[in-house]
Amino acid sequence: xxxxxxxxxxxxFDGFRAVDGVDLKIPEGxxxxxxxxxxxxxxxxxxxxxxxxxxxxxxxxLLGADRPISQSRNVGYLPEERGLYQSMRxxxxxxxxxxxxxxxxxxxxxxGRALLEEAGLGYAADRQIRQLSKGMAQTVQLMGTIVHDPxxxxxxxxxxxxxxxxxxxxxxxIRAQAAKGVTVIFSTHVIAHAERLCERIAIIAKGKISFDGxxxxxxxxxxxxxHLETETLDGPWRSALPAQAKAEGHHWHFTLPETGVEPxxxxxxxxxxxxRSLSIERPxxxxxxxxxxxxxxxxxxxxxxxxxxx
Amino acid sequence: MSETFRAAxxxxxxxxxxxxYSKAFIFFLLGPLFxxxxxxxxxxxxxxxxxxxxxxxxxxxxxxxxxEKLLAARASLSKTFGDGYFADMKIVGDGAAEQIRPxxxxxxxxxxxxxxxxxxxxxxxxxxxxxxxxxxxxxIELLAGYASSGxxxxxxxxxxxxxxxxxxxxKQLRTITGQIGQALIFFLTLLLAxxxxxxxxxxxxxxIIEILAASIPMESVFLGKLVAMLAMALVGITMWSIIGLxxxxxxxxxxxxxxxxxxxxxxxxxxxxxxxxxxxxxxGALFLGIGAMASTxxxxxxxxxxxxxxxxxxxxxxxxxxxxxxxxxxxxAAVFPFSSxxxxxxxxxxxxxxxxxxxxIIGQLLFALLLLRLGVYLFKKNVLKSGNxxxxxxxxxxxxxxxxxxxx
Numbered sequence: 049x050x051x052x053x054x055x056x057x058x059x060x061f062d063g064f065r066a067v068d069g070v071d072l073k074i075p076e077g078x079x080x081x082x083x084x085x086x087x088x089x090x091x092x093x094x095x096x097x098x099x100x101x102x103x104x105x106x107x108x109x110l111l112g113a114d115r116p117i118s119q120s121r122n123v124g125y126l127p128e129e130r131g132l133y134q135s136m137r138x139x140x141x142x143x144x145x146x147x148x149x150x151x152x153x154x155x156x157x158x159x160g161r162a163l164l165e166e167a168g169l170g171y172a173a174d175r176q177i178r179q180l181s182k183g184m185a186q187t188v189q190l191m192g193t194i195v196h197d198p199x200x201x202x203x204x205x206x207x208x209x210x211x212x213x214x215x216x217x218x219x220x221x222i223r224a225q226a227a228k229g230v231t232v233i234f235s236t237h238v239i240a241h242a243e244r245l246c247e248r249i250a251i252i253a254k255g256k257i258s259f260d261g262x263x264x265x266x267x268x269x270x271x272x273x274x275h276l277e278t279e280t281l282d283g284p285w286r287s288a289l290p291a292q293a294k295a296e297g298h299h300w301h302f303t304l305p306e307t308g309v310e311p312x313x314x315x316x317x318x319x320x321x322x323x324r325s326l327s328i329e330r331p332x333x334x335x336x337x338x339x340x341x342x343x344x345x346x347x348x349x350x351x352x353x354x355x356x357x358x
Numbered sequence: 359m360s361e362t363f364r365a366a367x368x369x370x371x372x373x374x375x376x377x378x379y380s381k382a383f384i385f386f387l388l389g390p391l392f393x394x395x396x397x398x399x400x401x402x403x404x405x406x407x408x409x410x411x412x413x414x415x416x417x418x419x420x421x422x423x424x425x426e427k428l429l430a431a432r433a434s435l436s437k438t439f440g441d442g443y444f445a446d447m448k449i450v451g452d453g454a455a456e457q458i459r460p461x462x463x464x465x466x467x468x469x470x471x472x473x474x475x476x477x478x479x480x481x482x483x484x485x486x487x488x489x490x491x492x493x494x495x496x497x498i499e500l501l502a503g504y505a506s507s508g509x510x511x512x513x514x515x516x517x518x519x520x521x522x523x524x525x526x527x528x529k530q531l532r533t534i535t536g537q538i539g540q541a542l543i544f545f546l547t548l549l550l551a552x553x554x555x556x557x558x559x560x561x562x563x564x565x566i567i568e569i570l571a572a573s574i575p576m577e578s579v580f581l582g583k584l585v586a587m588l589a590m591a592l593v594g595i596t597m598w599s600i601i602g603l604x605x606x607x608x609x610x611x612x613x614x615x616x617x618x619x620x621x622x623x624x625x626x627x628x629x630x631x632x633x634x635x636x637x638x639x640x641x642g643a644l645f646l647g648i649g650a651m652a653s654t655x656x657x658x659x660x661x662x663x664x665x666x667x668x669x670x671x672x673x674x675x676x677x678x679x680x681x682x683x684x685x686x687x688x689x690x691a692a693v694f695p696f697s698s699x700x701x702x703x704x705x706x707x708x709x710x711x712x713x714x715x716x717x718x719i720i721g722q723l724l725f726a727l728l729l730l731r732l733g734v735y736l737f738k739k740n741v742l743k744s745g746n747x748x749x750x751x752x753x754x755x756x757x758x759x760x761x762x763x764x765x766x
Binding site: 095098099100101102117120123125127129130131132133134135136144145147148149150192 | 364365368372376380560561564565566567568569570571572573574575738
């Protein structure tokens with residue numbers, strides 16, 4: 049069963065294809081990250097998948113329904129552009145957001161208070177949104193996203209604008225929801241978040257999906273990197289190293305040959321290389337991203353992430 | 359469908375509470391007081407000015423005896439004609455004892471005489487400008503004749519036999535009722551529709567619109583907002599009606615008599631209410647749709663004047679059509695959705711048939727729903743775009759109501 053299934057999805061504005069033929073399957077119960085630089089089409093794709101805007105071509109189903117709005121009660125959505133009614137009290141805001149998704153106001157208020165207490169913000173429940181700090185207001189909005197116990201939570205750039213402490217709290221919340229079997233989808237341009245949280249990711253650039261699968265599959269697209277330090281600088285063992293191995297004195301860096309670790313080790317020992325140290329590193333998601341999306345897209349992502357950090 | 363109404367209720371309740379509990383609502387309630395006060399002040403001022411500036415004053419310079427008879431005749435006939443009917447008169451000289459030069463009296467600015475009466479009661483001479491003489495001649499002749507006869511002219515006392523209506527002038531009188539109904543609907547619609555125009559700007563500037571759009575059908579958002587404004591209006595109307603009624607009772611317990619409409623007062627009142635709601639729903643749906651395209655209050659203000667003018671044109675068109683019952687222009691006004699509520703309330707005043715009101719109300723309701731759907735369609739098509747996607751080539755410009763590129 050897929051939480052979201054899209055085929056050939058296209059959305060264009062004034063002739064510009066913001067989403068360009070997206071095929072996507074997101075299994076239920078997973079934490080799914082959508083990675084891409086700013087302007088890649090992440091938000092438009094999410095809006096199209098959630099039925100906020102209609103696609104120009106293609107099909108999509110949300111929790112098995114062709115009309116995404118019909119699944120509204122089972123979905124929680126935190127948009128990238130945060131916004132709340134400034135004169136509303138925090139607890140009323142959560143109750144209102146729950147009411148939009150079918151919860152009664154009374155039940156929404158009760159659960160809202162409980163959620164705020166849980167987050168250590170119980171004292172602010174009766175304060176107006178305009179009296180809260182930005183971080184607190186964002187937390188209130190997040191509570192409003194989950195107050196009705198949705199089956200699917202969609203978070204658009206949820207980490208943007210949060211300090212390290214609140215980012216950690218958000219990660220904890222995402223994991224807690226996933227542990228309950230809730231599907232969590234979030235978009236981000238910070239690879240580290242996806243790497244820490246997600247089982248599956250999709251990489252999007254210029255409106256197209258260039259990868260969709262397990263994080264491990266993305267990483268496996270690159271061969272592991274070998275870092276070797278030897279006693280000797282030359283000998284018969286050198287023939288076991290690939291031609292493109294980089295040498296820095298007694299240090300050698302190269303991609304693990306297709307043949308694997310054992311033949312390499314045997315050749316190094318038999319050839320009396322004198323191994324001082326040997327490490328084999330699995331590539332990170334960032335390296336995989338560079339390999340899949342290209343260096344220019346990765347540079348854009350890094351630039352945006354740096355901007356966020358500032 | 360039930361989900362659409364449930365969600366619309368959630369929006370309506372939020373908006374209604376937000377509006378009614380805001381300080382601005384006090385100003386809304388006080389709103390009609392300002393034109394009333396302004397009208398009252400202007401009316402008093404105008405009356406005072408009219409009294410001071412253009413009140414005619416007649417200088418009487420007959421013989422002393424004749425002058426006194428003339429003034430006595432004025433006093434006597436004023437009982438029949440009313441106090442303000444005849445111009446004030448003042449004896450300025452004795453025609454028998456002195457040489458009267460009327461021009462001298464007319465030249466005195468302080469006395470402000472419009473005419474001077476000399477000669478005799480049998481043959482009075484009126485001196486003044488042509489228009490002043492025209493204004494006073496008949497009155498002076500009547501008073502002189504009455505005074506000459508020594509008050510012997512007997513005016514028969516007619517017995518009043520009052521009836522509520524007269525077939526002769528039914529249509530003319532009921533037209534007035536229709537016009538009052540039209541004006542009432544127009545005033546209320548004008549007041550509210552303008553407010554609806556800027557209704558979605560808060561959600562857009564607060565970025566809440568996306569949460570709403572993701573959670574409930576946009577039709578519910580639009581409908582909820584219209585209903586909230588309507589509920590707020592009904593609170594206002596109820597309060598204004600009660601205060602107005604108390605005010606009328608305090609000033610003059612005899613309420614002004616308005617000709618009974620052809621459909622009768624209860625039906626007319628119900629139709630007035632229904633057509634107000636229909637007019638509000640149609641204009642509201644249109645204005646909400648247009649306002650939803652605007653990103654800023656400035657853009658809302660830009661379109662508000664032409665829309666208000668368009669509303670006024672429609673009202674004047676319907677008011678004009680009211681006098682052309684059964685003619686093509688009146689039929690067109692009744693069929694054209696935007697003028698239909700105004701034209702139909704006019705018909706309710708003039709014609710007793712009810713079936714065409716049912717047809718008109720259904721038509722207006724369907725048209726309002728059509729406008730609502732159209733507004734939602736345009737909103738979804740033009741408004742919810744992400745960040746700068748696709749705008750880099752245009753230097754970050756966006757399209758103003760999808761028509762022309764403007765800087766963000």
